[in-house]
Amino acid sequence: MTHASAEQSFQDPAGLPGWQRTARAFAVAVESGRLDLPFPGSGKTRERWAAFADLAEEDLSLARLGEGHADAVAILAELNGPRPRAGSRWGVWAANPPGPSLEATRGEAGWRLRGTKQYCSGARTCTHALVTATAADGMRLFAVTTEALTPRLGTWPATGMAGSDTLDVSFADILAEPVGRPGGYVDRPGFTHGGSGVAACWYGGARAVGRRLLSAAVKRDVGPHALAHLGAVDISLRAARTALDQAAGEIDTDPDDLRNTGRGRALRVRALVESAATEVLGRVGRALGAGPLCHDEAHARMVADLTVYLRQHHAERDLAELGALVAERGTSW
Numbered sequence: 001m002t003h004a005s006a007e008q009s010f011q012d013p014a015g016l017p018g019w020q021r022t023a024r025a026f027a028v029a030v031e032s033g034r035l036d037l038p039f040p041g042s043g044k045t046r047e048r049w050a051a052f053a054d055l056a057e058e059d060l061s062l063a064r065l066g067e068g069h070a071d072a073v074a075i076l077a078e079l080n081g082p083r084p085r086a087g088s089r090w091g092v093w094a095a096n097p098p099g100p101s102l103e104a105t106r107g108e109a110g111w112r113l114r115g116t117k118q119y120c121s122g123a124r125t126c127t128h129a130l131v132t133a134t135a136a137d138g139m140r141l142f143a144v145t146t147e148a149l150t151p152r153l154g155t156w157p158a159t160g161m162a163g164s165d166t167l168d169v170s171f172a173d174i175l176a177e178p179v180g181r182p183g184g185y186v187d188r189p190g191f192t193h194g195g196s197g198v199a200a201c202w203y204g205g206a207r208a209v210g211r212r213l214l215s216a217a218v219k220r221d222v223g224p225h226a227l228a229h230l231g232a233v234d235i236s237l238r239a240a241r242t243a244l245d246q247a248a249g250e251i252d253t254d255p256d257d258l259r260n261t262g263r264g265r266a267l268r269v270r271a272l273v274e275s276a277a278t279e280v281l282g283r284v285g286r287a288l289g290a291g292p293l294c295h296d297e298a299h300a301r302m303v304a305d306l307t308v309y310l311r312q313h314h315a316e317r318d319l320a321e322l323g324a325l326v327a328e329r330g331t332s333w
Contacts, residue, residue, distance in 0.1 A: 018061070022163035023125040026065045029055070030089050035066050039074045040193035041255025045248035049200035056204025057211075060305035061163030063201045065122045068092045071194045072130050075141075078190045079180035082143055084128070091126040093169070094141075094185065095119040102171055104133040104140055111135075111142060111178055113171040116152070123151035123167035130179060131171075138182035148174055160308030189255065192262035196247050198312060199273035203240045205306040206277035210237055212292055212299050213284045222287065229287035233280050240276040243269050264329070267322040274313040277306060 029035050037051055038044035048070070056063035072090035076082060084090060100116035113133050120129070123146075131142050155168040185191065210233045216222055217230050247269045250261070281303060285293070292299045 018163040019124070019165040022059065022061045022065065023122075023165065025059065025062050026069075026089060026122070026125055029062070029066055030069060031087055035070050035073075037070050039077060040190055040197065041251050043252050045193070045197075045251050046245060049197055049244055049248055052197060052200040053204030053207065056201040057208040059163065060201065060205045060302065060309055061161055061165075063204060064161065064164040064166075064309065065089075065091070065125065067198060067201055068121055069126075071197070072128075074190055074194070075130055075185070075188075076143070076179065078188055079141070079184055081130075081179035082177060088127045089122065089125060091120065091122040091129040093117050093120040093129050094132045096132065096139075100168065102131065102133040104135040104142065104176065106135070109175070111176045113142060113144065113174045113176045115171055117169050117171065118155075119166055120151070120169040121164045121166040123149075123165050123169050125165050130185075131176075132185060133176075135182065139185070140182050141179045141185040142176035143179050144171075144174055144176045148172075158308060160304040160306075163305075189257040189262055192257065192266040193251050193255075195266040196244075196251070196269050199240075199270045200244055202273050202277045202306070202310055202313075203237070203244060205302060205309060206240065206273075206280040207237055208302050209277075209284050209299070209306060210234075210280050212296070213287050216288060226287040229283040233283050236276040236279045236283075240273045243272045264322060264325045267318050267325070270313055271319060271322065274310050277310055281306060 034051070037048045040048065042048075052063060052067050052070075055066045068091045069089055072092050073084055075092065076084060095118055097118055099118060102113055102115040102117045104111055104113050106112075113131070115133075117131055117133075122129075126146055128143065128145055131144060132139055133142060134140075150170040150172065152168040152170060156162070156166050179185075180188070213222075213226070213230050213233060217227060222230075247265055250265060254261070285303075293303060294300070
């Protein structure tokens with residue numbers, strides 16, 4: 001699929017490509033102060049994650065950009081990076097999958113970045129980004145402006161999360177400002193806190209999918225089987241919300257992760273919410289059949305978006321890491 005045909009597959013009623021519609025909503029969210037959120041561990045982590053869930057229930061692509069912006073602002077504060085200027089829109093581009101990579105070199109004029117960064121959400125929407133790159137002294141985090149970057153059109157032909165404008169981006173000898181020390185991005189407590197926060201977006205998307213079944217059950221007799229599915233959806237969503245609330249409380253109690261429980265907590269809450277969201281997707285589909293997927297554009301897009309977004313969870317790889325932590329440190333069941 002070409003870039004043009006991918007954009008045409010998702011347009012809003014005004015005829016704008018989906019990524020431009022989401023970009024407008026993202027800009028409004030930043031400028032209105034909607035994304036001026038409490039930092040993780042500030043005593044108001046629940047409020048932060050509730051905002052992510054609300055964004056996600058509205059539009060998962062918007063939540064992806066909003067969560068990334070809020071995460072970037074928190075990272076800059078935690079690592080004493082540059083203060084974001086008013087109205088600037090930030091992304092966090094830190095994926096390191098197999099394939100093209102980004103390298104950092106230090107010269108007389110400062111640090112420069114060369115190469116390609118994959119999975120850059122908001123590639124044509126963000127004004128600034130925090131990016132990870134490989135340097136001689138290890139993996140480093142850098143702040144960049146996006147003016148001189150080159151998004152590679154056509155590198156996200158998928159329908160799911162089309163509005164997130166997630167493209168590969170080329171860096172051609174771009175000047176960059178280092179943020180923190182080598183390895184500081186992943187070693188800080190906020191890394192695991194942020195990983196848990198992404199699950200709040202998954203929960204919000206699952207909540208939107210579940211509401212489609214709830215709405216149908218309120219309006220008409222959907223039958224006992226669909227009601228059973230609705231009951232199971234209720235259990236899954238409540239379990240996910242409880243896990244998020246408990247995790248938020250634990251983070252606020254130990255924001256610097258002095259107890260060294262952050263990684264295990266993030267793995268648990270992400271796995272639990274991913275499982276709950278997957279359950280909701282399956283049960284709503286079985287309860288309502290093909291109708292909403294074929295005739296309800298907003299629901300069909302939410303299902304497609306959530307299916308893709310959930311794959312940010314690393315499935316059995318994350319479960320194996322959690323199992324190793326449990327075996328090493330024990331647990332309190």
